[in-house]
Amino acid sequence: MPTVIGLDSSTQSLSALLMDTEAGTILHEESVNFGKDLPQYGAPSGYIPGGKDGEVHADPRMWLEALDLLFTRLKEQGVDLSKVEAVSGSGQQHGSVYLRSCFPEKLSGLSADSDLKSQLEGCLTRSTSPIWMDGSTSEECAEIATAVGGNEVVCAKSGSIAIERFSGPQIRRFAKKDPTAWAETGSVHLVSSYLASVLAGAEAGIDFGDGAGMNLMNLADEAWDEDLVNATAEGLAEKLPALVSSDTLVGNVSVYFTEKYGLNADAIVTVWSGDNPCSLVGMGAATPGKVVISLGTSDTMFAAMPNAVTDPNGYGHVFGNPMGGYMSLICFMNGSLAREAVKEEYGLSWDDFETEALASEPAGNAGRLMLPFVKPEITPLRDSAGITFSGWEEGEKSHPAIVRALLEGQFTNMRIQSEWLGVQPEVVLLTGGASKNNGIAQIVANVFQVPVQRLAVSGSAALGAGIRAAVTVCWADLAELEAKFCRPEEGGEIKPEPQTAEAMIAMKKGFEALLGA
Numbered sequence: 001m002p003t004v005i006g007l008d009s010s011t012q013s014l015s016a017l018l019m020d021t022e023a024g025t026i027l028h029e030e031s032v033n034f035g036k037d038l039p040q041y042g043a044p045s046g047y048i049p050g051g052k053d054g055e056v057h058a059d060p061r062m063w064l065e066a067l068d069l070l071f072t073r074l075k076e077q078g079v080d081l082s083k084v085e086a087v088s089g090s091g092q093q094h095g096s097v098y099l100r101s102c103f104p105e106k107l108s109g110l111s112a113d114s115d116l117k118s119q120l121e122g123c124l125t126r127s128t129s130p131i132w133m134d135g136s137t138s139e140e141c142a143e144i145a146t147a148v149g150g151n152e153v154v155c156a157k158s159g160s161i162a163i164e165r166f167s168g169p170q171i172r173r174f175a176k177k178d179p180t181a182w183a184e185t186g187s188v189h190l191v192s193s194y195l196a197s198v199l200a201g202a203e204a205g206i207d208f209g210d211g212a213g214m215n216l217m218n219l220a221d222e223a224w225d226e227d228l229v230n231a232t233a234e235g236l237a238e239k240l241p242a243l244v245s246s247d248t249l250v251g252n253v254s255v256y257f258t259e260k261y262g263l264n265a266d267a268i269v270t271v272w273s274g275d276n277p278c279s280l281v282g283m284g285a286a287t288p289g290k291v292v293i294s295l296g297t298s299d300t301m302f303a304a305m306p307n308a309v310t311d312p313n314g315y316g317h318v319f320g321n322p323m324g325g326y327m328s329l330i331c332f333m334n335g336s337l338a339r340e341a342v343k344e345e346y347g348l349s350w351d352d353f354e355t356e357a358l359a360s361e362p363a364g365n366a367g368r369l370m371l372p373f374v375k376p377e378i379t380p381l382r383d384s385a386g387i388t389f390s391g392w393e394e395g396e397k398s399h400p401a402i403v404r405a406l407l408e409g410q411f412t413n414m415r416i417q418s419e420w421l422g423v424q425p426e427v428v429l430l431t432g433g434a435s436k437n438n439g440i441a442q443i444v445a446n447v448f449q450v451p452v453q454r455l456a457v458s459g460s461a462a463l464g465a466g467i468r469a470a471v472t473v474c475w476a477d478l479a480e481l482e483a484k485f486c487r488p489e490e491g492g493e494i495k496p497e498p499q500t501a502e503a504m505i506a507m508k509k510g511f512e513a514l515l516g517a
């Protein structure tokens with residue numbers, strides 16, 4: 001029975017999916033929630049709250065401790081890891097980890113008598129890692145763009161204009177703020193390549209999917225771009241790991257995991273990728289034709305692309321598709337965190353979002369609009385939070401109208417910001433924590449006026465990582481794996497309500513005017 005493991009180190013949790021690729025079954029699912037299970041890191045939602053000047057960081061030791069805890073739980077529950085043939089993973093994109101030159105040596109000498117954190121924390125030259133929510137690098141973005149001849153050049157080379165959360169501008173800010181620690185840094189890894197390295201006990205490369213989220217990779221050449229690298233930080237070229245195709249094998253799993261947790265010594269680690277590229281695979285959307293909306297901590301919209309087309313407004317991105325070619329990606333900061341903020345403020349439950357709120361208000365919310373930027377937004381760029389209302393009477397700004405306004409606002413914004421893709425989807429595939437909410441799914445169906453499907457297997461990023469591992473190590477056929485694992489949930493399709501189409505068009509017009517103002 002060929003078994004593979006797909007891991008997913010997301011913003012809020014680390015999960016594992018154990019898959020029997022022949023039978024097409026999920027053998028086991030396990031998850032560690034950073035906030036709940038590792039409260040000592042002061043990161044209830046996976047990042048350290050209260051960062052200054054737009055900084056959002058997480059402790060990279062937390063990810064190590066989570067990896068130990070995850071495997072401890074698998075072992076304690078008697079999950080048989082001795083048959084595992086392949087492992088790969090998915091990491092939240094853009095987060096960067098700064099390590100001394102001793103990192104490879106420490107990796108190869110990991111002892112099962114101790115834990116990962118104690119053995120590797122001495123390698124860190126930066127105690128915290130900026131993650132994708134960090135918006136502190138506007139100055140560095142401008143500097144990089146100017147140095148290479150403008151944002152048009154950055155976008156043509158890397159698939160995105162210089163973006164605050166992308167790793168290149170984050171690296172520049174660190175090199176400027178702490179030149180001593182920068183000089184001591186031997187390598188800069190992404191969350192994905194850092195954890196792949198730990199798992200394999202040897203330094204892993206960065207794949208084209210996640211590498212494209214750094215403003216450092218030349219999309220056409222699939223290589224580090226000399227101009228962008230030089231414009232970012234002195235000495236960066238020597239500190240960047242190898243940039244590799246997503247089907248690259250890192251090597252056998254580290255003896256650490258074999259001795260400590262009984263993981264098969266012959267299991268092979270495939271290079272990890274970013275969560276959105278992995279999700280593309282896990283949703284069965286790696287070949288062009290399907291549009292995916294992922295409702296995780298952030299909301300993202302992505303699709304495989306036959307050719308690389310860039311967003312004229314500069315908000316959208318082009319990444320490498322782990323299965324070859326390219327993918328588009330648009331990321332919205334006001335995803336689940338904004339929905340949670342409204343849920344808390346009005347003392348609601350997710351059930352309220354599902355039923356009452358949606359049943360009691362008409363689609364289009366009777367013309368009452370709300371720009372839903374409960375947090376600063378990246379698509380479109382809004383440096384500070386800002387909720388703007390239009391068409392509301394005194395006393396109306398309460399639940400349930402607010403819930404509908406928030407959701408319709410979020411997805412109308414998504415529809416407007418994705419027009420540059422030139423794709424009229426026939427079906428939207430929905431994934432991520434909030435996708436199970438039927439109320440939210442209905443609003444997505446209405447705003448886009450297409451059916452919404454969810455997959456039978458949840459956790460598309462971990463699933464995609466597992467599928468990638470099976471294809472590269474076990475020579476499994478992608479189409480066969482998709483047929484087994486990426487089936488839509490039976491009876492779970494949500495159809496658009498055609499009577500809402502007109503209201504949705506009116507709302508889009510109103511929303512565009514509000515955005516312009």
Ligand code: ADP
Pocket residue numbers: 010011012013295296297298336337339340350353431432433434435436437440
């Ligand atoms: P990530 O991968 O970014 O860590 P997930 O895809 O696991 O995030 O999604 C987590 C989010 O899903 C939570 O923050 C929560 O807001 C949201 N969520 C979970 N259950 C529901 C639900 N029933 N309805 C709406 N949102 C939900």
Ligand code: XUL
Pocket residue numbers: 011091092093094132165213274275276296298299300329331
């Ligand atoms: C994508 C992005 C987020 C993170 C975390 O550009 O910033 O989707 O990958 O999920």
